[in-house]
Amino acid sequence: MQTLRTLEALEREGLVAAEPRLADAAQSMAIAITPEMLGLIDRADADDPIARQFVPSIAETEIAPEELADPIGDEARAAVKGIVHRYPDRVLLKPLHVCPVYCRFCFRREKVGPGGEALSADELAAALAYIRDRPEIWEVILTGGDPLMMAPRRLADLIAGLDAIGHVGVIRIHSRVPIVDPSRVTPELVTAIKPRRAAPWLGVHCNHPRELQPAARMALGRLADAGIPLLGQTVLLAGINDTVDTLDQLMRALVTARVKPYYLHHPDLVRGTGHFRVSIARGQELMRALRGRLSGLAQPTYVLDVPGGHGKVPIGPGYLAGYLGDDPDALPDELRVRDAFGQTHRYPG
Ligand SMILES: *Cc1c(COP(=O)(O)O)cnc(C)c1O
Ligand code: SF4
Numbered sequence: 398m399q400t401l402r403t404l405e406a407l408e409r410e411g412l413v414a415a416e417p418r419l420a421d422a423a424q425s426m427a428i429a430i431t432p433e434m435l436g437l438i439d440r441a442d443a444d445d446p447i448a449r450q451f452v453p454s455i456a457e458t459e460i461a462p463e464e465l466a467d468p469i470g471d472e473a474r475a476a477v478k479g480i481v482h483r484y485p486d487r488v489l490l491k492p493l494h495v496c497p498v499y500c501r502f503c504f505r506r507e508k509v510g511p512g513g514e515a516l517s518a519d520e521l522a523a524a525l526a527y528i529r530d531r532p533e534i535w536e537v538i539l540t541g542g543d544p545l546m547m548a549p550r551r552l553a554d555l556i557a558g559l560d561a562i563g564h565v566g567v568i569r570i571h572s573r574v575p576i577v578d579p580s581r582v583t584p585e586l587v588t589a590i591k592p593r594r595a596a597p598w599l600g601v602h603c604n605h606p607r608e609l610q611p612a613a614r615m616a617l618g619r620l621a622d623a624g625i626p627l628l629g630q631t632v633l634l635a636g637i638n639d640t641v642d643t644l645d646q647l648m649r650a651l652v653t654a655r656v657k658p659y660y661l662h663h664p665d666l667v668r669g670t671g672h673f674r675v676s677i678a679r680g681q682e683l684m685r686a687l688r689g690r691l692s693g694l695a696q697p698t699y700v701l702d703v704p705g706g707h708g709k710v711p712i713g714p715g716y717l718a719g720y721l722g723d724d725p726d727a728l729p730d731e732l733r734v735r736d737a738f739g740q741t742h743r744y745p746g
Pocket of ligand 1: 469489709
């Protein structure tokens, strides 16, 4: 079984009906659905949460005025080719643009795909020189595309190159491979990223509890056994994981797969993705519900990437407010704190 890459292949699988407008949606971003993800799709469910992530829909042809080609301002912060430098102490390094699957809501929708070029050897050398010349860079975040799509030997060379830069303390890799194509997590790949001098961390992108099947859990286990701490990144998506039960199951499934939930991303203003967006008020309501019922280990931070390249900020909910009561004995700086069960208490500011 091969990765499905064309509209015709999706039609043959019965995942889409022949519909001319779908061609426009398909043209705006590459298609890829791995056999693992295909196997998880429930054909009887027209709104299947796995299919919805990867199968193009005509809703993608609807572009809202507030949607942006570069929603998080990567271009504004591009330093040299392949590097995005937004925070003083850390950079993104994007060695390639291919991914094992293409997520229809991707925040780099207009950049990723098989047509997108990888960095040449010279460009990669220039990116490493940029990092080497800046002692303030403490963390390098490999992203793309998906860095675990690199041949293990090339990846090992890149990581060894970064490891040789003394001021780089952390090499973080962001990937969807362990979940969507776990057979790629071979001993060779694990060896390429296992700890050397600099500490490796791996962020895995996972949006639905059903994605954590035994093969994916085993791939994550191989990485964790090699000493690589694992973090979870989830995009909050309408119709996929925007209920308390789904998020509860997802966060628990991550923690039992030895992955610490790190961020729950508010969906970015990507062109043609309005059908995936949830309001911030709804996101806060979901987070509030999780706080009351899930272990602290399983709590992600809900973040927004501020459009224009201004970075990520936590967007609540907050549990503190100024004291608005009319009690004459209230102290001037008194606060109200809301507990996880919805009750409010006074606290001296
Ligand atoms: C998301 C991001 C980071 C990493 O942010 P953390 O909050 O450290 O996870 C770094 N640089 C850029 C440009 C980013 O978009
Ligand atoms: S794997 Fe990540 S970078 Fe690739 S399409 Fe999905 S969200 Fe985008």
